[in-house]
Structures are given as C-alpha cells and as structure tokens.
Amino acid sequence: MAIFLVQAGMSIRFALLAIFLMGVEYVVSRAMKRQVYDLSETLASLAISWTHILIRTAEVGLVALPFLFVHHLRLFTIEMNAASWVFLFFLSEFAYYWQHRAGHRIAFMWANHAVHHSATKLNLSAAVRLGWAANLSGSFLFLLPLVWIGFPPAAVLMMFGVGILYQFFIHADVPVRLGPLEWIFNTPMHHRIHHASNAACLDRNYGGVLIVFDRLFGTFAEAPAGETLVYGVCGARRSVNPVWIILREWVSLTRRILSAPDFIGAVRVLFGPPSLESRRSTPCPPILCHCGEK
Numbered sequence: 001m002a003i004f005l006v007q008a009g010m011s012i013r014f015a016l017l018a019i020f021l022m023g024v025e026y027v028v029s030r031a032m033k034r035q036v037y038d039l040s041e042t043l044a045s046l047a048i049s050w051t052h053i054l055i056r057t058a059e060v061g062l063v064a065l066p067f068l069f070v071h072h073l074r075l076f077t078i079e080m081n082a083a084s085w086v087f088l089f090f091l092s093e094f095a096y097y098w099q100h101r102a103g104h105r106i107a108f109m110w111a112n113h114a115v116h117h118s119a120t121k122l123n124l125s126a127a128v129r130l131g132w133a134a135n136l137s138g139s140f141l142f143l144l145p146l147v148w149i150g151f152p153p154a155a156v157l158m159m160f161g162v163g164i165l166y167q168f169f170i171h172a173d174v175p176v177r178l179g180p181l182e183w184i185f186n187t188p189m190h191h192r193i194h195h196a197s198n199a200a201c202l203d204r205n206y207g208g209v210l211i212v213f214d215r216l217f218g219t220f221a222e223a224p225a226g227e228t229l230v231y232g233v234c235g236a237r238r239s240v241n242p243v244w245i246i247l248r249e250w251v252s253l254t255r256r257i258l259s260a261p262d263f264i265g266a267v268r269v270l271f272g273p274p275s276l277e278s279r280r281s282t283p284c285p286p287i288l289c290h291c292g293e294k
Contacts, residue, residue: 049128076150099142110274111249127171196229
C-alpha cells in the first residue's frame with residue numbers, strides 16, 4: 001500500500017516540475033518565434049492534470065486491491081536483480097503498447113483516453129492532459145499479468161512510472177531527428193505522428209519508451225509527405241472547458257449506447273471502435289480534430 005501513497009506524492013512533485021519545464025519550453029519557443037502554446041488551452045490542461053492527481057490519490061486503495069490479490073496468486077516469485085529489471089522493462093513496454101492500442105480501439109477506453117488527444121497544440125502541457133477515469137476504464141488490467149507472473153507490484157508500478165515519465169518529454173515541441181536511435185526508441189518526432197489527426201497518422205506509433213513493437217505489429221508511421229500535422233479529436237470543437245473536455249466522449253458514448261437497438265448492440269458499442277465513421281482522406285480543419293476513427 002505504501003508504494004501507492006509514495007506514487008501519489010511523487011505525482012504532485014512531478015506536476016510542479018512539469019510546470020517549470022513548460023515555462024522553459026514556452027520561453028524557448030518564443031525566442032525561436034514559434035507559436036507552440038495557447039494560454040487558455042494550457043490552463044485547461046493544468047486544471048485537468050491537478051484534478052487527475054487528486055482522483056488518482058483518492059482511489060489508491062481500490063487500485064491496490066487487485067494488485068495485491070493477483071500477487072497472492074502469482075505463479076513464481078521473481079527476485080529483482082539486473083536481469084529481471086531488464087526483463088520487466090521489455091514486458092512493461094509490451095503491456096503498455098497493447099494498453100495504449102486498446103485505448104484507441106475500444107470505445108469505453110477511448111472515452112477516457114480522448115482527453116489526452118483533445119489538445120490542438122502539441123507541447124509539454126498536452127502530456128499532463130489525462131482523463132480522470134483511467135482505472136475505471138481498465139487500464140491497470142494490462143499490468144496485472146506481470147504481477148501474476150511473479151514480479152512485485154511495487155517493481156511493476158515503478159517501471160510503468162518510468163515509462164510515463166519518459167513519455168512526458170516526447171510531447172515536447174522538438175522536431176529533431178535522432179538518427180539510428182529512432183529505430184528503437186519512441187521520440188518526439190514519432191509521438192507527434194501519434195497525436196496527429198491526419199488520415200495517415202491515425203492508430204499509429206503507440207509505443208511508450210520503445211517504438212519496436214509498432215514496427216513489429218505494423219502500427220508504425222512516418223509523417224505524411226507534404227502535409228501539415230493537425231492535432232485534436234475529430235467531430236469535436238476545440239474547448240477550453242476542463243469539465244466538458246473530460247465528459248465529451250463519455251456523453252457521445254452514452255448516446256451511442258442508448259441508441260443501440262438491443263442489449264447486444266449496446267455491448268458492441270461499448271467494446272467496439274470509438275467511431276464507425278470512415279476515415280477521411282484529408283486532415284480535419286484546425287477547429288476540428290481526429291478524423292473518423294480514433
């Protein structure tokens with residue numbers, strides 16, 4: 001239980017550091033005469049982020065229970081040494097890839113994850129724009145197999161936290177190439193493709209620290225030639241209201257469920273793709289975002 005409380009405390013401290021780094025990014029971007037930040041959108045992201053931290057802290061006990069229960073049923077007891085930490089890193093990245101992919105392809109998971117994609121400016125403030133219902137949508141379930149194998153819950157959460165920390169930095173507006181490292185690691189150039197709503201960018205580059213699983217499973221993409229990248233969620237007007245940003249996709253999902261012809265249809269909506277629209281061949285206009293399927 002202590003590791004969950006420590007994690008909450010670390011989240012608050014990191015949030016303060018993140019605000020400082022956002023300030024640095026803003027100053028540098030202005031010095032380079034680039035319009036990277038939108039003040040109202042950034043304030044909305046910060047409001048969402050602080051509430052997210054409070055909610056995650058409040059639900060610590062509920063999240064702890066399944067981890068402790070599965071750990072009690074573990075197949076093995078894995079001692080943490082150099083080799084097991086390396087093994088855990090790759091398994092954690094594998095689990096994160098499928099968690100992230102499910103977050104885009106399963107409607108009730110997308111309802112939470114869409115919050116992160118709602119920012120129309122990609123910068124460090126977009127990294128902390130996270131939905132309030134990550135655990136409710138089942139994201140933590142993807143980590144439980146690692147605990148069931150025999151890794152200590154604290155080690156699993158710590159490794160997952162390292163991946164999340166790394167991902168904060170790949171939201172930075174740093175359009176530089178890193179050469180051969182881009183074959184292995186997720187970079188700001190790769191991640192901006194993931195956030196883009198251009199048709200060629202949808203459902204691409206799910207990786208956390210590594211990009212290798214995208215390459216292995218056919219979800220890797222480079223930036224489409226000759227196109228300006230557009231960010232956000234299609235069909236939704238840009239909003240700076242934190243509550244509406246959080247609830248928008250849940251409202252849309254509820255309407256789709258209520259309009260289903262029967263119970264089976266409602267289940268299909270809940271576990272089906274976020275949208276049944278066909279993908280468009282051109283990017284959305286700036287006021288809209290994320291064309292067609294999410």
